[in-house]
Amino acid sequence: xxxxxxxxxxxxxxxxxxxxxxxxxxxxxxxxxxxxxxxxxxxxxxxxxxxxxxxxxxxxxxxxxxxxxxxxxxxxxxxxxxxxxxxxxxxxxxxxxxxxxxxxxxxxxxxxxxxxxxxxxxxxxxxxxxxxxxxxxxxxxxxxxxxxxxxxxxxxxxxxxxxxxxxxxxxxxxxxxxxxxxxxxxxxxxxxxxxxxxxxxxxxxxxxxxxxxxxxxxxxxxxxxxxxxxxxxxxxxxxxxxxxxxxxxxxxxxxxxxxxxxxxxxxxxxxxxx
Amino acid sequence: xxxxxxxxxxxxxxxxxxxxxxxxxxxxxxxxxxxxxxxxxxxxxxxxxxxxxxxxxxxxxxxxxxxxxxxxxxxxxxxxxxxxxxxxxxxxxxxxxxxxxxxxxxxxxxxxxxxxxxxxxxxxxxxxxxxxxxxxxxxxxxxxxxxxxxxxxxxxxxxxxxxxxxxxxxxxxxxxxxxxxxxxxxxxxxxxxxxxxxxxxxxxxxxxxxxxxxxxxxxxxxxxxxxxxxxxxxxxxxxxxxxxxxxxxxxxxxxxxxxxxxxxxxxxxxxxxxxxxxxxxxxxxxxxxxxxxxxxxxxxxxxxxxxxxxxxxxxxxxxxxxxxxxxxxxxxxxxxxxxxxxxxxxxxxxxxxxxxxxxxxxxxxxxxxxxxxxxxxxxxxxxxxxxxxxxxxxxxxxxxxxxxxxx
Numbered sequence: 074x075x076x077x078x079x080x081x082x083x084x085x086x087x088x089x090x091x092x093x094x095x096x097x098x099x100x101x102x103x104x105x106x107x108x109x110x111x112x113x114x115x116x117x118x119x120x121x122x123x124x125x126x127x128x129x130x131x132x133x134x135x136x137x138x139x140x141x142x143x144x145x146x147x148x149x150x151x152x153x154x155x156x157x158x159x160x161x162x163x164x165x166x167x168x169x170x171x172x173x174x175x176x177x178x179x180x181x182x183x184x185x186x187x188x189x190x191x192x193x194x195x196x197x198x199x200x201x202x203x204x205x206x207x208x209x210x211x212x213x214x215x216x217x218x219x220x221x222x223x224x225x226x227x228x229x230x231x232x233x234x235x236x237x238x239x240x241x242x243x244x245x246x247x248x249x250x251x252x253x254x255x256x257x258x259x260x261x262x263x264x265x266x267x268x269x270x271x272x273x274x275x276x277x278x279x280x281x282x283x284x285x286x287x288x289x290x291x292x293x294x295x296x297x298x299x300x301x302x303x304x305x306x307x308x309x310x311x312x313x314x315x316x317x318x319x320x321x322x323x324x325x326x327x328x329x330x331x332x333x334x335x336x337x338x339x340x341x342x343x344x345x346x347x
Numbered sequence: 348x349x350x351x352x353x354x355x356x357x358x359x360x361x362x363x364x365x366x367x368x369x370x371x372x373x374x375x376x377x378x379x380x381x382x383x384x385x386x387x388x389x390x391x392x393x394x395x396x397x398x399x400x401x402x403x404x405x406x407x408x409x410x411x412x413x414x415x416x417x418x419x420x421x422x423x424x425x426x427x428x429x430x431x432x433x434x435x436x437x438x439x440x441x442x443x444x445x446x447x448x449x450x451x452x453x454x455x456x457x458x459x460x461x462x463x464x465x466x467x468x469x470x471x472x473x474x475x476x477x478x479x480x481x482x483x484x485x486x487x488x489x490x491x492x493x494x495x496x497x498x499x500x501x502x503x504x505x506x507x508x509x510x511x512x513x514x515x516x517x518x519x520x521x522x523x524x525x526x527x528x529x530x531x532x533x534x535x536x537x538x539x540x541x542x543x544x545x546x547x548x549x550x551x552x553x554x555x556x557x558x559x560x561x562x563x564x565x566x567x568x569x570x571x572x573x574x575x576x577x578x579x580x581x582x583x584x585x586x587x588x589x590x591x592x593x594x595x596x597x598x599x600x601x602x603x604x605x606x607x608x609x610x611x612x613x614x615x616x617x618x619x620x621x622x623x624x625x626x627x628x629x630x631x632x633x634x635x636x637x638x639x640x641x642x643x644x645x646x647x648x649x650x651x652x653x654x655x656x657x658x659x660x661x662x663x664x665x666x667x668x669x670x671x672x673x674x675x676x677x678x679x680x681x682x683x684x685x686x687x688x689x690x691x692x693x694x695x696x697x698x699x700x701x702x703x704x705x706x707x708x709x710x711x712x713x714x715x716x717x718x719x720x721x722x723x724x725x726x727x728x729x730x731x732x733x734x735x736x737x738x739x740x741x742x743x744x745x746x747x748x749x750x751x752x753x754x
Contacts, residue, residue, distance in 0.1 A: 153748060172672060176666065177671070179669045180668065180670075185667050185668065191663075191751065192664075193664060194661075195363040196363070200359075207356070208674060252668070256669075
């Protein structure tokens with residue numbers, strides 16, 4: 074049916090009216106425990122977290138520091154392994170995979186967006202976006218084409234050759250979003266993506282996330298400690314003391330696109346296309 | 348991710364830090380060019396010694412008076428005060444040793460030579476008429492003196508090119524008189540120019556007279572310091588050497604347990620000794636240059652370690668995005684190999700250029716050795732791998748979560 078999105082293959086940029094996410098699970102966490110040993114002390118970061126996120130969902134994970142939300146994010150992002158429990162990502166059990174296997178999974182299935190942008194310095198926006206495809210083994214011509222396309226999707230056409238230090242914070246974060254998109258991942262994981270941005274730029278980035286989620290059906294997991302940012306998602310999960318405290322849909326979901334229309338446009342030379 | 352891409356990534360990383368890459372490479376550049384230049388100098392010296400020895404003639408033997416035994420090495424050219432090598436001995440060698448074709452004594456007299464209002468200080472060497480054939484040194488103009496001149500102790504002289512130029516300044520010296528110790532000598536020939544020898548001495552600053560004349564008229568004594576003997580062939584030199592030794596021991600009435608009071612050496616031995624010397628020198632020079640290559644390698648390791656620490660965040664980003672540990676390790680390893688190989692390549696160009704420039708500026712002969720070039724390439728690649736491996740492993744072993752958090 075027309076609402077099905079095969080995440081492994083490339084889709085045209087504009088497909089409208091796919092609001093109902095179908096119930097295919099992308100993330101299945103089953104009784105996840107994570108215990109760190111610091112010297113003689115055992116720290117229980119996660120104490121049995123079970124959670125399912127379906128394809129096309131936009132989930133915000135919240136919680137105070139020490140609540141286990143970062144640990145959860147690291148496990149979801151295959152940067153870390155659970156001590157106990159199973160994690161099935163896109164139909165594949167990744168909970169006991171080796172370092173290299175997890176690297177491959179991250180490469181193919183997960184796009185990362187970080188608080189500090191984490192772009193390679195002294196490297197053009199285009200090359201930064203090409204980077205994940207380099208590790209996937211995409212040939213040069215396709216790399217170039219897909220990177221250009223991803224940069225267009227985040228509204229950065231004409232900025233391909235700029236280096237991160239020639240871009241504003243919002244633009245840098247958009248490059249990072251383009252980079253996360255480019256391997257057509259099953260999931261984009263955004264860790265405090267607006268933490269270093271001012272409020273208008275934050276709304277702009279959220280607008281891109283909402284658009285990608287809506288138009289391409291991309292599954293998004295957003296870690297944030299700002300309640301108003303969490304309201305751009307359609308579901309909010311709150312962590313406390315290594316467990317899920319609450320998990321509920323967002324009642325009055327904010328639309329970043331609507332808000333942008335009402336926000337006064339601060340015209341600086343870098344923000345021309347909205 | 349294939350090798351070509353890793354190489355490109357490595358190149359890009361180096362290009363991003365041009366100054367640092369250039370300075371790091373400098374160590375390898377200096378090392379490699381030093382090795383090549385040093386080996387070229389050594390090989391050049393060796394080749395020119397070899398060529399010189401060959402030009403003298405490999406069937407040449409030296410017989411000298413007295414025996415010196417210094418550190419187990421026999422050398423008889425020193426003045427030992429013994430007067431035990433005589434003209435009769437040489438006559439006997441010529442007469443009785445079948446493997447010997449020619450003999451000439453060589454007696455030196457340092458003298459002032461005067462021609463007209465010009466004068467010049469040089470060695471007048473007394474030799475027999477066979478000297479030009481033994482030393483393979485032809486006469487350019489005029490002729491060498493004859494057997495009869497030697498027998499009659501005639502006052503004739505054959506001069507080298509330098510003397511001819513300095514005493515006669517372009518005029519023909521043949522038939523002119525040169526005064527040696529106030530005795531007039533008639534110039535009968537000028538020898539072909541030889542140029543400088545290995546040590547830079549002018550080989551044309553010489554004069555030759557019959558040995559009988561030098562002994563009687565200049566030195567006033569008939570001792571012989573050294574004689575040149577020509578064997579009938581190169582193969583015959585060892586036979587000639589032992590036959591001469593036997594003959595001289597017999598003539599000098601030496602008993603079996605008495606040491607030789609003379610020394611016989613052949614050119615082949617001297618050539619080998621010279622070869623040995625220049626080989627040792629080449630190895631020594633290469634080793635010293637090799638140390639600088641090693642230091643260059645340590646420089647690479649140092650920079651790569653700094654680079655890994657500095658780029659911890661980059662490593663974290665690459666890993667988070669999907670780089671395997673092996674890709675990160677390869678990237679850093681290839682960066683260091685690229686550094687050392689690029690340095691090596693520039694070093695080769697510089698080293699070869701130096702080797703070609705040295706003869707022009709210092710007057711030393713050089714010979715660019717293919718082996719040194721190949722050796723330096725392999726060595727610099729090995730340096731890159733060896734000194735790059737540890738930093739690369741360090742980079743690959745980083746934990747992506749920790750690395751991303753690194754400020």
